[in-house]
Amino acid sequence: GAGVSQSPRYKVAKRGQDVALRCDPISGHVSLFWYQQALGQGPEFLTYFQNEAQLDKSGLPSDRFFAERPEGSVSTLKIQRTQQEDSAVYLCASSWNQGGNQPQHFGDGTRLSIL
C-alpha cells in the first residue's frame, strides 16, 4: 500500500520568503507528526496532530512555524519569513494512533534550502 507521501521533495527559497510543505499520511492513520532533521543530526520533534487537533506544538522553534491539518488527513507545515537556519529536512510521520505500541511510519521528507 501507499506510504507517507511528502511534497515537494526539494525546495529552495530565498531568505524572507514563505514556504509550505505538504504531507499525505497513510490512509486511516489518526496521528500525524512533523520532525526537523539538521545535517548530521537525528530528527527532532516539531508538532503532533490527533485527527485535526494539534495536541502538541511545543517543538516548533519559533512563531514563524505553523502547521495545520484541517480535515484530519493531509497536513501542511508553513514557515514564514524563512531564515538560513531553517535549512533542514522536514519529515512527516503517521501512525494509527499515538499509543506507545503503534509505530510511526515516515515519508522521505522535504529538503529545504534557504539561500
Add this chain to the structure above:
Amino acid sequence: DAKTTQPTSMDCAEGRAANLPCNHSTISGNEYVYWYRQIHSQGPQYIIHGLKNNETNEMASLIITEDRKSSTLILPHATLRDTAVYYCIVRVNRGSTLGRLYFGRGTQLTVWP
C-alpha cells in the same frame, strides 16, 4: 531528550550477523524500545519494537535484557543494503510528550563486501 546510548559506528562483513547494542538504563516500566534505521536521503524506516519480551520479524530480532536496561538489534545476515544509521529509541508512553520519538545520533552501520 534521548534516553539511550549507542556506539557511534560499527562495521560488519556481508553475510554475517550484525549485533547493534543500546543502553537505556533509565527506561520506565511501560516504555517501549523502538529501532529505526535511516539510509542516506530517505526517511527513517521502522524496524522493530518491544516492551519486555524478545521480538522477531522479517527484518530483524530484538533482544531485551531481563532488567530492560539494554537491548540488542540483530540483523541475522547483513547485506550491503543494510548500511545505514540505526536509531534505538525509548518511546515515552504517557504524559504531555506521548508519541514523540527522541532519535539521538544513532549508530552508523557499515556493511562491507
